[in-house]
Amino acid sequence: MSDLPKPKLKRGPVLIEFDGASDVTPSTADPVPDLLPLRAPSAMERAAVFAARKPSILARWFWRLLGTLFAFVVTLASYDFVAGLIARNPILGYGALALTGTFIAVLMAIALKELAAFARLKRIDTLHKAAVDAAATQDLKAARLVTDRLQSVYKARKDVSWGNDRFNERKAEVFDADGLLRLAETEFLIPLDAAARREVEAAARQVATVTALVPIALADVFTALTANLRMIRRIAEIYGGRSGTLGSWRVTRSVLTHLVATGAVAVGDDLIGSLAGGGVLAKVSRRFGEGVVNGALTARVGVAAIEVCRPLPFIAAKKPSVTGTVKRALTGLFGSAGG
Numbered sequence: 001m002s003d004l005p006k007p008k009l010k011r012g013p014v015l016i017e018f019d020g021a022s023d024v025t026p027s028t029a030d031p032v033p034d035l036l037p038l039r040a041p042s043a044m045e046r047a048a049v050f051a052a053r054k055p056s057i058l059a060r061w062f063w064r065l066l067g068t069l070f071a072f073v074v075t076l077a078s079y080d081f082v083a084g085l086i087a088r089n090p091i092l093g094y095g096a097l098a099l100t101g102t103f104i105a106v107l108m109a110i111a112l113k114e115l116a117a118f119a120r121l122k123r124i125d126t127l128h129k130a131a132v133d134a135a136a137t138q139d140l141k142a143a144r145l146v147t148d149r150l151q152s153v154y155k156a157r158k159d160v161s162w163g164n165d166r167f168n169e170r171k172a173e174v175f176d177a178d179g180l181l182r183l184a185e186t187e188f189l190i191p192l193d194a195a196a197r198r199e200v201e202a203a204a205r206q207v208a209t210v211t212a213l214v215p216i217a218l219a220d221v222f223t224a225l226t227a228n229l230r231m232i233r234r235i236a237e238i239y240g241g242r243s244g245t246l247g248s249w250r251v252t253r254s255v256l257t258h259l260v261a262t263g264a265v266a267v268g269d270d271l272i273g274s275l276a277g278g279g280v281l282a283k284v285s286r287r288f289g290e291g292v293v294n295g296a297l298t299a300r301v302g303v304a305a306i307e308v309c310r311p312l313p314f315i316a317a318k319k320p321s322v323t324g325t326v327k328r329a330l331t332g333l334f335g336s337a338g339g
């Protein structure tokens with residue numbers, strides 16, 4: 001065995017050829033999928049995904065048919081009850097008929113209120129789109145129409161009456177679309193922006209506090225949903241688009257759908273570490289760290305709601321910063337907001 005010649009090994013690089021894969025390079029190859037998430041989703045992320053999830057066609061038809069069947073059964077049962085009561089005792093029967101009619105009238109009033117809320121929200125959306133088009137095309141005539149409609153929206157608001165007077169005094173001096181929109185934004189919307197930011201900061205503070213201090217299961221999810229719904233409704237009211245129950249839910253879904261679609265609902269560790277010492281708090285207490293995350297996500301929802309509910313785009317004013325909003329909201333709550 002020892003007399004056998006030893007094989008000679010070739011020195012140098014070894015080239016391994018793969019059929020059909022010669023055009024694949026590290027820059028063009030598909031990214032390696034993340035099999036496991038880096039961290040568990042926070043309560044606010046779960047709430048946003050749940051609220052923005054669009055039901056299937058089968059689910060929508062199920063709820064429509066269930067609502068129609070329920071209304072039909074209730075109507076038939078009420079008719080039989082009132083008719084039978086009139087046959088037995090006319091006085092009680094007509095009293096029940098009057099109560100039923102009053103209840104139906106209240107339901108109709110609620111329906112009209114919801115329709116008016118949808119009309120106000122559509123009016124704000126239309127005004128916002130018209131302002132964006134006027135600013136993009138620099139059309140002075142279109143800008144004047146936008147500002148006239150903006151004045152009609154706020155003509156009954158006492159908190160912007162001073163700005164309305166100043167705008168009337170100065171609008172004749174402006175002869176370009178961008179300057180006119182800037183003047184309208186300065187006089188009408190900048191004071192309202194401050195009130196909307198306070199609502200966002202209060203909601204972020206509430207969500208962060210409940211998440212950090214209440215150890216009850218699902219309490220943080222419930223608080224995140226209710227606080228964000230109330231915040232979005234208040235922001236819509238501040239900008240003049242007072243929304244009813246269904247209108248608030250529609251605005252909330254549009255805001256959260258936008259956040260989920262763009263990926264803005266996810267908060268990275270770099271953002272957490274820069275807000276209120278979130279990285280240190282997450283190591284000391286998991287609940288405190290998650291509170292910072294939920295507060296930051298609530299602030300993101302609030303900033304998106306400001307953009308959706310605002311009748312004019314941000315031209316003269318600067319769009320609120322999520323980091324700055326969370327720092328102001330959580331200052332003193334989890335130590336120094338500057339980390």
